[in-house]
Amino acid sequence: MVHQIPIPQAKYELLNAVIPKHSRCSRLVCLTLPLLVIGFLFLIGGIWIDVQGTLARNHQVVFREKSGTFRDAKTFAWTRRARMYAESAKENQNVDRNSTLDAMPNISPHSPSDPLVVCYYTLPRFLNASGDLRPSDLDPRICTHIIVGFASVVNSRLSPGPFPSIYTEISALKKQFPKLKTMISAGGINEIDSGFPEMVKTHANRKIFINSILNITRMYNLDGLDVDWEFPAWLGGKERERIYFVQLLQELRRAFDKSGRELILSVAVAAPAAIIDESYNVPQIAEHVDFINLMSYDYHYYVWYLPITGLNAPLYANPLEMGYSATLNVNYSAFYWISKGMPREKIVMGIPTYGHSFQLDNEQNHGIMAPAKGFGSLGEMGFTNYREVCEFIRKGGSKVFDEDSRTPYAYGKHDWVSFDDQVSVMEKVEWIKLNGFRGAMILSLNTDDWNGTCHDNETFPLTRVVANNLLSSRELPLDN
């Protein structure tokens, strides 16, 4: 029993000393002092948040300046979203976020009735460069939709970029497979400064944009538009952008319906809860779009202020993760979108065919959350494709399947890389079917092993796993 344990004399005296002091403290002082302290803490907290906000905005400015002068602007642009996700994690890592969502309305497990496999095809850097995936190398049977990315918004118009013939070539695939849908993506890695913010601001500008979309989709025989603005009202963006974004979608929808063509409208949306809260009015977006492409990847990426290894696209949280970090996974993001009002049959889950590489501080310490000191030697700026990962493992890299996240990683010497393989992709497809989501989005066909180096000449091995398990032969866009 507690009272039988001998209490050391000194502590006992201290306890005695405290009690009389308490009785001397007047009731008023006792009540106001803690309040003052709390008020002071709030004040400091407010200043701290302000400073953080300013830093974030400054960071964004530096970031924008850099992207203009970078050695390879395209590669740098690829890192933009990963860096924004990392920024959102930095700002929210101490936020006391409840990582358990309200109980979801129970649904009986069922596969989506009209499943989608939405594949991004990114424009080759130089049209005839060897090593680039060409439209003629695509296998249109493994996707229901091919979205060509990325066109820019320039002076409120969609600018298809220097190689418009690519769009014609992609749409020509529909001659072989009439059920295939082809779309164009605005923004993404070709998001030019202020393209979206300037365009959405006025009704007149939005009208110019919408007319350019109607024109371009007709010219290149495309079936729709994917809006890839990363992200409205985020990091220095105006709060009103959240409203403008919905207005844009509403006006696009109206124009598409009036066009007499069955044009599709999708948006590529953020996965981190902090960005979702800032950028999107979810129920209104849901009203206007056919589906959302959830960018459920880039959850962890090497940044100097978080120099540890982490998984690109974990399906589930690790039990050791707490608070905000427990929200950085595919499962949480998907259910967060539902909790905010997106119907699950409009949610298309992103699956990356690329990985993220890190350079280990100490090659003996090669787990998840191991200290890292930069990007790994694989790929460029921490982005690597599936073929490079296969070769890394073939040359002696050790592969580990992480049971908690249901995704693999590999390491060797100072290199560490997180990626998705056929097993993790399969698990994600099963999870999509079990939870009644609409389908899978692939980023991208280009980073999949399209020339069949990894698995006995099998081309697009990751995308093919998705197609084979999500689409029945009836739904495959085969038409013969």
Ligand SMILES: *[C@@H]1O[C@H](CO)[C@@H](O)[C@H](O)[C@H]1NC(C)=O
């Ligand atoms: C997935 O997320 C839902 C909603 O937050 C949660 O109820 C469920 O336990 C999660 N699944 C796993 C395996 O963590």
Ligand SMILES: *[C@@H]1O[C@H](CO)[C@@H](O)[C@H](O)[C@H]1NC(C)=O
């Ligand atoms: C988190 O949310 C769940 C579901 O709404 C609730 O049951 C739980 O008590 C909450 N936990 C905390 C720490 O707020």
Ligand SMILES: *[C@@H]1O[C@H](CO)[C@@H](O)[C@H](O)[C@H]1NC(C)=O
């Ligand atoms: C690329 O190659 C094709 C034929 O292989 C040719 O028709 C086309 O003009 C070339 N384009 C450029 C930009 O060199």
Ligand SMILES: *[C@@H]1O[C@H](CO)[C@@H](O)[C@H](O)[C@H]1NC(C)=O
């Ligand atoms: C296919 O991959 C191999 C392996 O590195 C590469 O050498 C080759 O150039 C690739 N083929 C094409 C057509 O790009």
Ligand SMILES: *[C@@H]1O[C@H](CO)[C@@H](O)[C@H](O)[C@H]1NC(C)=O
């Ligand atoms: C339609 O788009 C093409 C290609 O971008 C452009 O050359 C043409 O001027 C546009 N037409 C109209 C009416 O905007």
Ligand SMILES: *[C@@H]1O[C@H](CO)[C@@H](O)[C@H](O)[C@H]1NC(C)=O
């Ligand atoms: C892969 O393709 C190459 C060239 O066509 C062929 O030599 C090789 O036998 C094939 N390998 C397998 C496992 O099919």
